[in-house]
Amino acid sequence: xxxxxxxxxxxxxxxxxxxxxxxxxxxxxxxxxxxxxxxxxxxxxxxxxxxxxxxxxxxxxxxxxxxxxxxxxxxxxxxxxxxxxxxxxxxxxxxxxxxxxxx
Amino acid sequence: xxxxxxxxxxxxxxxxxxxxxxxxxxxxxxxxxxxxxxxxxxxxxxxxxxxxxxxxxxxxxxxxxxxxxxxxxxxxxxxxxxxxxxxxxxxxxxxxxxxxxxxxxxxxxxxxxxxxxxxxxxxxx
Numbered sequence: 001x002x003x004x005x006x007x008x009x010x011x012x013x014x015x016x017x018x019x020x021x022x023x024x025x026x027x028x029x030x031x032x033x034x035x036x037x038x039x040x041x042x043x044x045x046x047x048x049x050x051x052x053x054x055x056x057x058x059x060x061x062x063x064x065x066x067x068x069x070x071x072x073x074x075x076x077x078x079x080x081x082x083x084x085x086x087x088x089x090x091x092x093x094x095x096x097x098x099x100x101x102x103x
Numbered sequence: 104x105x106x107x108x109x110x111x112x113x114x115x116x117x118x119x120x121x122x123x124x125x126x127x128x129x130x131x132x133x134x135x136x137x138x139x140x141x142x143x144x145x146x147x148x149x150x151x152x153x154x155x156x157x158x159x160x161x162x163x164x165x166x167x168x169x170x171x172x173x174x175x176x177x178x179x180x181x182x183x184x185x186x187x188x189x190x191x192x193x194x195x196x197x198x199x200x201x202x203x204x205x206x207x208x209x210x211x212x213x214x215x216x217x218x219x220x221x222x223x224x225x226x227x228x
Binding site for chain 1: 140147148149150162164198203205208209210211212213214215216217218219220221
């Protein structure tokens with residue numbers, strides 16, 4: 001079974017910062033990776049699929065890259081509404097999550 | 104507008120049963136794989152089960168095999184999860200999600216583009 005490991009698990013940043021979250025797969029998964037944002041008490045929201053394709057309606061400050069076993073989610077300039085938990089996903093497997101908190 | 108609305112959660116004793124429902128609207132339900140994903144309190148996301156458009160293929164996470172059954176009624180635009188022999192570790196918010204696979208992409212590229220608001224299942228005596 002494929003395992004996805006996100007780093008870091010916790011991230012503290014300020015409004016306006018550029019942040020990067022990494023997701024590593026235990027074996028090559030081509031570009032088959034999606035990223036989600038989840039706020040407390042809410043359902044996850046799809047941000048990016050196929051590693052780098054932005055879902056319709058998602059702000060362009062979000063971007064994804066990578067292929068094979070290493071992937072990144074980048075937020076170019078953090079906004080107050082971006083503080084949340086982020087998950088990567090490949091088919092039936094989710095990463096453990098990265099909680100992005102306000103510094 | 105795509106909407107997924109779950110119902111049926113609640114408090115149940117260990118060993119008990121519960122049936123979750125998900126009402127879909129705003130898209131052609133019969134054209135999509137559908138899934139259940141759960142989240143234990145304070146924990147991450149865990150895929151539980153999915154079902155093909157016509158119900159002919161179903162897949163489950165190992166921890167629920169033999170206890171949970173996913174099904175759908177395309178005439179009613181509804182997805183279901185029958186949960187039997189419930190355990191404390193099944194306590195979670197259960198989300199209904201639409202599975203999306205872009206054209207020309209392998210099944211491994213499946214992702215979840217719409218989610219319901221979730222329904223809480225608590226297994227406790």
